Amino acid sequence: MELRHLRYLVEVVRHEHFGRAARALGITQPPLSQQIQALEAEVGAPLLERTRHGVEPTAAGEAFLEHARAALAEADAALAAARRVARGEAGTVSVAFTPSAVDHVLPQFLTPLRRRWPDIVVRPAEYTLTLDAVAALVRGDADAVIGRLPVASAAGQASLLALPLQEDRVDVVLPRNHPLAGRDRVPVARLRDESFVLTPLEERHPRYWHVACRAAGFEPRIAGLVHGVHTLAGVVAAGLGVGLAPQSTQRRGTPGAVFVPVSPAVLAPPLTLVWRADDRSESLARVVGTIRTVLGVEAEPQDAVAVDRAYVAAVHGRGGAP
Amino acid sequence: MELRHLRYLVEVVRHEHFGRAARALGITQPPLSQQIQALEAEVGAPLLERTRHGVEPTAAGEAFLEHARAALAEADAALAAARRVARGEAGTVSVAFTPSAVDHVLPQFLTPLRRRWPDIVVRPAEYTLTLDAVAALVRGDADAVIGRLPVASAAGQASLLALPLQEDRVDVVLPRNHPLAGRDRVPVARLRDESFVLTPLEERHPRYWHVACRAAGFEPRIAGLVHGVHTLAGVVAAGLGVGLAPQSTQRRGTPGAVFVPVSPAVLAPPLTLVWRADDRSESLARVVGTIRTVLGVEAEPQDAVAVDRAYVAAVHGRGGAP
């Protein structure tokens, strides 16, 4: 039994006439009769009753037709669905992100994406550590990552491509009653005697804050590491030390903590969109494109750079491979 | 696109391997590759990703497969459903019946039928007049009729076949306080001066009661016609006259009315099962068979007789033809 048999039967029943059905199918009447007979032989029972006034289905034919039409519809749906996915009009993209992205990127692109590509479904998955998110990406559990991580300057033969979304400055987070809290900017050197509370950004490369401190002539003293910017602001307000956080995160205002720019300015690892270089998914391309448009990113996908090699190595150590 | 393509794709994905899938399909590997390629060409996008470790579906392939499996399942279901209907294991039988059958035949055979043939669905339709039920049968709105109607002695070339289910005697229905109400049997001649209330049985051939009265030497006086036995018993109890009804209907006891046999016994048209002679439905055969078994009818379906010719003529006058 082939779809041809189903198509032929449906058409004969539709026209109640072999000749007209054959013309509609673009064949002649004899082969149509043959195919229907072959189908009836396979079923083991007549499906059509040939009367003088035309043709009508038997009870068995009715039962057959119901499912036959469904089968034809499913076959068409298969074709259509595959084409839409291939064209990138439909699909599922699993996006892993860190808390940094919750306030900025996610809420900004989800709505425009849904408006432009209503059949692309984004499955978001939050990870506390960027490293875990990237590990999920490498494993294939995620198709894209949005987080802060160190990038190289060119793509080369990298397995992960990265598109920095926006530059970000590091501010110092001071308790409200700190002597420097009222200033417009704080020279890094003035922080020589402070204890620092950092987010896990600093846990791995490129240790951007250490670099800045050494440039100012001292080695920073670390009071602690915390996950999440609001936690950081909280412990700073409680007096544990001064904090460091991307300037863009201060909109989550915490009373008792103040963000102040430092000079010379220190750049945080930018919020970055990462995906697998071998991922040919058109849906992913649509998501990347929408994020670029919404955030006004000038770099194009083909300008994507590689993720820092040492970082990727760390990911693999963490279970990137299955 | 044919079912073959879907079957092949599903099998390749199942085995993640062209060679093994080909063996499972009973063909060799090259034509399998060809068919998959042809399918991909028709879709316009690759459905499989050929890696060194085997084969796995692309995103488009996943979308396609979901519907492809459904299409194959529907095709199988079409075959199975048609076969079951052809074998009489499933189907729908529309049974038209008159109130006479509600108390007797219907409740007796529906449960055994469901137990023996769970996939045969009976669609019951009640008609006040047997004539309307038979008209529905002739039109094709019903597949069988259960009702009281006059039958001939042989089938011949009749378009409707009839199987009498049970003989039935006509009783006289008397008001409780009627002088004859206490008797075991009432001679027909003793009813000479009564007025009669009849059901529509008498409206058409063969006027069995008139025949009995004339045999007793008088012409019956008709007080009225009512539909339904309980209505008849009611108006009899109210004193409109004496009634006539099949003896078997008295179980619907109405206080104030008494059923008494007459002598010589008068036979009512038997409760009869009727169907179209050209109906080849196996489901109908199962229904007929079950009714025969349940009611202990000895006559077999091939012993079925014809419906009275004049009756059929009356049906056609009533709109039997569309």
Next chain:
DNA sequence: ACTCCTCGATATGTTGTGCATATCGCGACT
């Protein structure tokens, strides 16, 4: 009652295509 006409079935020939056999190309592993 006769022919004509319609419509599906049957008969016969032709072509496309689905399958088999044989071979190739390309990574991966030893």
Next chain:
DNA sequence: AGTCGCGATATGCACAACATATCGAGGAGT
């Protein structure tokens, strides 16, 4: 470097799906 595994490609064959021609039966029309 050699071998192995696997899918793609090349080539030939055989069948089946289709076309053309004809048949046969059942109405409809005159």
